Amino acid sequence: MKTKAIFYHAGCPVCVAAEHSVANALDPSRYAVESVHLGTSKARVKEAVAAGVKSVPALVMNGAAFHINFGASIDALK
Amino acid sequence: MKTKAIFYHAGCPVCVAAEHSVANALDPSRYAVESVHLGTSKARVKEAVAAGVKSVPALVMNGAAFHINFGASIDALK
Numbered sequence: 323m324k325t326k327a328i329f330y331h332a333g334c335p336v337c338v339a340a341e342h343s344v345a346n347a348l349d350p351s352r353y354a355v356e357s358v359h360l361g362t363s364k365a366r367v368k369e370a371v372a373a374g375v376k377s378v379p380a381l382v383m384n385g386a387a388f389h390i391n392f393g394a395s396i397d398a399l400k
Numbered sequence: 401m402k403t404k405a406i407f408y409h410a411g412c413p414v415c416v417a418a419e420h421s422v423a424n425a426l427d428p429s430r431y432a433v434e435s436v437h438l439g440t441s442k443a444r445v446k447e448a449v450a451a452g453v454k455s456v457p458a459l460v461m462n463g464a465a466f467h468i469n470f471g472a473s474i475d476a477l478k
Contacts, residue, residue: 339464342462344422347405347427348425348427349426349427349429383422384420386421388421388422389468
């Protein structure tokens, strides 16, 4: 069974770069990556916050949030 | 040919978590990941700085530096 990884972003340039380079580089045989745009999916901001996301872009996997560079604060997306 | 990715770290807990979750999750069929401990390989700090690394852990790939959370400033490793 694949491990779930969620890439939270807001469509910003920093987010796009992180998605293209890092999120898309994850091994598809081991990880199922879901990409969530928090600017358009406002309903999922709460879930991201609960997972420890403080800014986007961020990758949530193995129960932890990995913030990749800094695009926007999660507070700006609430 | 595989794309080179370099994971710079300093052995810190934040670095270890990022290496285990993110760096090790990269697709081995597409990426050749090199892990560099800047605390013990001081000679490579200059190269990391030139690649845009400002803190560790960081993943350098596709010509850009992706800082993953924050473990230590690169200045603390010089």
